[in-house]
Amino acid sequence: MKKIYNPTPESWSELLKRPTQTIADVEATVNDIFSEVKSKGDAAVKKYTQLFDGISLVEILVSKEEIAASEKAVSEELKTAINLAKANIEKFHSAQKTERVMVETTEGVNCWQEKRPIQKVGLYIPGGSAPLFSTVLMLAIPANIAGCKEIVLCTPPDKKSKINPAILYTANLCGVTKIFKIGGIQAIGAMTFGTESVPPVYKIFGPGNQFVTVAKQIAIKHGVAIDMPAGPSELLVFADYTANISFVASDLLSQAEHGADSQVVLVTTSKKLLNSVEKEVEKQLKKLPRKAIAEKAIVNSKLILVKNNTEAMKLINAYAPEHFIVISKEEDFFIENIQNAGSVFIGNYTPESAGDYASGTNHTLPTNGYAKQYSGVNLDSFMKSMTFQKISEKGIQNIGKTIELMAEAEGLQAHKNAVTLRLKSLKNNNDE
Amino acid sequence: MKKIYNPTPESWSELLKRPTQTIADVEATVNDIFSEVKSKGDAAVKKYTQLFDGISLVEILVSKEEIAASEKAVSEELKTAINLAKANIEKFHSAQKTERVMVETTEGVNCWQEKRPIQKVGLYIPGGSAPLFSTVLMLAIPANIAGCKEIVLCTPPDKKSKINPAILYTANLCGVTKIFKIGGIQAIGAMTFGTESVPPVYKIFGPGNQFVTVAKQIAIKHGVAIDMPAGPSELLVFADYTANISFVASDLLSQAEHGADSQVVLVTTSKKLLNSVEKEVEKQLKKLPRKAIAEKAIVNSKLILVKNNTEAMKLINAYAPEHFIVISKEEDFFIENIQNAGSVFIGNYTPESAGDYASGTNHTLPTNGYAKQYSGVNLDSFMKSMTFQKISEKGIQNIGKTIELMAEAEGLQAHKNAVTLRLKSLKNNNDE
Numbered sequence: 022m023k024k025i026y027n028p029t030p031e032s033w034s035e036l037l038k039r040p041t042q043t044i045a046d047v048e049a050t051v052n053d054i055f056s057e058v059k060s061k062g063d064a065a066v067k068k069y070t071q072l073f074d075g076i077s078l079v080e081i082l083v084s085k086e087e088i089a090a091s092e093k094a095v096s097e098e099l100k101t102a103i104n105l106a107k108a109n110i111e112k113f114h115s116a117q118k119t120e121r122v123m124v125e126t127t128e129g130v131n132c133w134q135e136k137r138p139i140q141k142v143g144l145y146i147p148g149g150s151a152p153l154f155s156t157v158l159m160l161a162i163p164a165n166i167a168g169c170k171e172i173v174l175c176t177p178p179d180k181k182s183k184i185n186p187a188i189l190y191t192a193n194l195c196g197v198t199k200i201f202k203i204g205g206i207q208a209i210g211a212m213t214f215g216t217e218s219v220p221p222v223y224k225i226f227g228p229g230n231q232f233v234t235v236a237k238q239i240a241i242k243h244g245v246a247i248d249m250p251a252g253p254s255e256l257l258v259f260a261d262y263t264a265n266i267s268f269v270a271s272d273l274l275s276q277a278e279h280g281a282d283s284q285v286v287l288v289t290t291s292k293k294l295l296n297s298v299e300k301e302v303e304k305q306l307k308k309l310p311r312k313a314i315a316e317k318a319i320v321n322s323k324l325i326l327v328k329n330n331t332e333a334m335k336l337i338n339a340y341a342p343e344h345f346i347v348i349s350k351e352e353d354f355f356i357e358n359i360q361n362a363g364s365v366f367i368g369n370y371t372p373e374s375a376g377d378y379a380s381g382t383n384h385t386l387p388t389n390g391y392a393k394q395y396s397g398v399n400l401d402s403f404m405k406s407m408t409f410q411k412i413s414e415k416g417i418q419n420i421g422k423t424i425e426l427m428a429e430a431e432g433l434q435a436h437k438n439a440v441t442l443r444l445k446s447l448k449n450n451n452d453e
Numbered sequence: 454m455k456k457i458y459n460p461t462p463e464s465w466s467e468l469l470k471r472p473t474q475t476i477a478d479v480e481a482t483v484n485d486i487f488s489e490v491k492s493k494g495d496a497a498v499k500k501y502t503q504l505f506d507g508i509s510l511v512e513i514l515v516s517k518e519e520i521a522a523s524e525k526a527v528s529e530e531l532k533t534a535i536n537l538a539k540a541n542i543e544k545f546h547s548a549q550k551t552e553r554v555m556v557e558t559t560e561g562v563n564c565w566q567e568k569r570p571i572q573k574v575g576l577y578i579p580g581g582s583a584p585l586f587s588t589v590l591m592l593a594i595p596a597n598i599a600g601c602k603e604i605v606l607c608t609p610p611d612k613k614s615k616i617n618p619a620i621l622y623t624a625n626l627c628g629v630t631k632i633f634k635i636g637g638i639q640a641i642g643a644m645t646f647g648t649e650s651v652p653p654v655y656k657i658f659g660p661g662n663q664f665v666t667v668a669k670q671i672a673i674k675h676g677v678a679i680d681m682p683a684g685p686s687e688l689l690v691f692a693d694y695t696a697n698i699s700f701v702a703s704d705l706l707s708q709a710e711h712g713a714d715s716q717v718v719l720v721t722t723s724k725k726l727l728n729s730v731e732k733e734v735e736k737q738l739k740k741l742p743r744k745a746i747a748e749k750a751i752v753n754s755k756l757i758l759v760k761n762n763t764e765a766m767k768l769i770n771a772y773a774p775e776h777f778i779v780i781s782k783e784e785d786f787f788i789e790n791i792q793n794a795g796s797v798f799i800g801n802y803t804p805e806s807a808g809d810y811a812s813g814t815n816h817t818l819p820t821n822g823y824a825k826q827y828s829g830v831n832l833d834s835f836m837k838s839m840t841f842q843k844i845s846e847k848g849i850q851n852i853g854k855t856i857e858l859m860a861e862a863e864g865l866q867a868h869k870n871a872v873t874l875r876l877k878s879l880k881n882n883n884d885e
Contacts, residue, residue: 102854102858108558113556122548126540132545132814140792154863155859278865375852376840378855380562405824407828408814412800436809439707442699443700
């Protein structure tokens with residue numbers, strides 16, 4: 022772990038730099054696969070599933086039988102857990118619904134804003150060692166609350182052509198309309214262009230490896246929106262003397278086990294705490310099954326000592342952490358002044374894993390400093406806001422002159438004319 | 454104008470196709486200029502201003518004196534109009550503020566969502582023949598209501614190194630913090646990387662030509678967010694027999710005068726209206742100062758006859774117009790069922806120009822079919838949503854088991870451990 026004492030603000034940007042990711046190499050591969058998926062549909066998807074996943078699929082759509090079987094394959098205990106998490110996530114995301122905003126801006130000029138669901142969305146769930154059914158919850162639940170009509174899910178099959186039953190169970194529970202055994206670039210391509218089996222979608226959500234990340238970025242060029250740009254997961258903990266050392270160490274390690282490139286940062290005003298956490302991390306690390314991964318992230322992790330809370334707050338806002346845990350006697354100061362963070366975890370009994378799974382907040386959050394300008398996934402991510410306006414005869418008479426003057430000043434005579442014609446017609450009617 | 458009678462749904466996608474834009478050619482230019490702006494700052498900005506705009510600037514920041522002078526240069530009449538428009542836009546966007554959403558999802562588990570302003574935003578206002586001060590209103594007003602700390606505006610200077618006074622007056626009125634005489638790719642580069650004079654921003658808004666559009670797309674790769682992907686402006690009018698022919702024609706023409714590539718579509722259930730509108734457009738077109746431009750867009754415009762309202766609604770949702778005017782006896786049917794549109798204008802007295810300038814709604818809207826998944830600019834465009842959670846001892850005891858089970862099932866032992874440690878510590882405390 023790297024210990025840094027009282028870094029100057031000038032050094033922060035270097036100190037807090039994330040590893041840069043290279044995209045260029047992967048781009049050509051994505052473009053090739055996309056163009057083949059676009060022209061050959063399912064055949065191309067199957068070809069690349071054979072090539073990358075080493076399996077030959079006859080059917081890429083998960084069948085009703087497979088879904089029914091997953092119901093039985095998941096333990097009752099885990100089902101109960103998934104259902105409790107679902108209830109909390111549902112409560113929190115349902116509460117995010119907004120009413121129509123209606124304003125009569127001038128007499129006779131009624132304007133309103135309404136959110137309507139994005140009709141077709143695609144969810145990507147990575148495969149690999151960890152079956153991320155929790156991410157299914159985080160994406161499918163708000164999609165369903167938003168009212169998206171088509172909720173497509175793609176996830177890579179294992180060597181036996183199967184999807185992990187916890188993923189199938191959760192997807193079915195949360196109203197996913199179609200589940201496909203497709204992973205990687207070909208999955209993003211299929212949801213972008215559509216194939217004989219896979220419906221094209223308007224927006225793609227979900228995490229993935231470097232290939233999926235680049236594929237999502239290139240999908241934008243083909244008219245699809247994505248949830249947010251991706252980067253390695255990260256955690257910043259601010260802890261003062263009130264923090265429990267062993268809890269802090271366990272939180273840093275839970276971030277570290279995500280991957281060797283995970284970003285782990287501790288900021289503190291207490292040198293004593295800094296040294297104690299360092300020792301405790303070493304101790305806890307030894308017992309972890311994913312020790313090999315976590316160790317690499319821990320080597321690059323940073324323990325930063327700062328003068329005071331104000332300095333800490335500035336540094337944290339400059340970093341804009343995805344996850345921000347704050348354990349401080351002055352927690353209100355941090356809650357009030359945090360400007361850039363994906364999700365904030367407050368106090369000794371709020372570990373990041375609570376938000377990852379079951380507290381109710383979403384775990385799909387902006388990394389890589391993107392918390393400065395992107396929201397984490399929330400109900401609105403599955404909707405778009407539309408405006409409406411209805412102007413009465415009186416209304417156009419009230420604002421008509423204003424529009425005419427502004428349109429003329431911008432040199433747009435036809436814009437002016439659309440109003441002039443209406444005003445004249447009303448004048449004539451009144452004169453009659 | 455192209456008249457199409459009762460097209461089959463299979464033909465819609467071809468019929469409603471927008472012109473594709475070529476990006477590849479411009480990309481290399483953008484990359485070159487970006488890398489020079491990044492390394493050489495103001496010097497590079499000035500070099501390209503000389504090269505593209507043909508003027509040599511000593512100072513790119515607009516001075517207080519220039520702003521004060523603009524106050525005098527704008528007529529009182531136009532100032533009154535701008536202020537009325539501002540009042541309406543402020544009313545509508547202020548009403549979009551959302552309260553903190555707070556939910557106790559499980560006893561002792563408090564989650565909340567709050568929106569906080571994006572600290573630094575950049576607004577781009579194109580130059581050219583039309584000084585788009587209305588776009589300054591549409592971007593600076595919500596930025597200011599959101600509470601953005603730094604609101605930077607870039608707009609190209611004219612041949613006398615000046616900015617149009619209406620733009621300066623409006624920018625100053627709406628709380629823009631710094632105005633720069635920079636246009637094109639170099640402006641987007643300056644706001645992306647920052648220079649000695651221009652602060653780097655987190656999100657860039659505003660319209661522009663093909664170069665600006667591509668520059669904004671490439672800015673994303675450098676960590677900046679943008680308002681939305683751009684495309685030529687478009688209007689779709691649905692009109693039945695209740696519509697005023699001359700109003701409809703004037704609306705189609707107000708769209709057509711934007712540019713030769715403007716998309717203009719009429720959908721109707723009345724063949725009689727279709728033919729009358731065609732004649733009226735030809736008549737009104739002759740009198741327009743921007744006739745040469747409007748004529749080109751009108752040649753490519755489409756007048757589509759459909760069987761009934763249901764068919765019309767399906768076709769309109771498939772097209773996803775930026776601007777959608779509906780003049781129909783059954784307007785409620787369309788209001789209720791429109792899923793994909795940027796902004797909706799209802800009835801004979803609601804021309805698109807009302808929303809372009811003064812009704813209160815925003816005129817920065819998704820084009821090119823992007824209304825399927827993107828919102829128009831609104832208050833939330835200048836904020837990001839963050840979540841918070843605070844869990845009590847009781848709370849972690851209530852959801853701890855669930856988190857442990859889920860983390861274990863995903864193979865993330867350290868995630869589980871962060872909870873286990875806390876549960877054990879509470880158990881020990883209780884046992885004492």
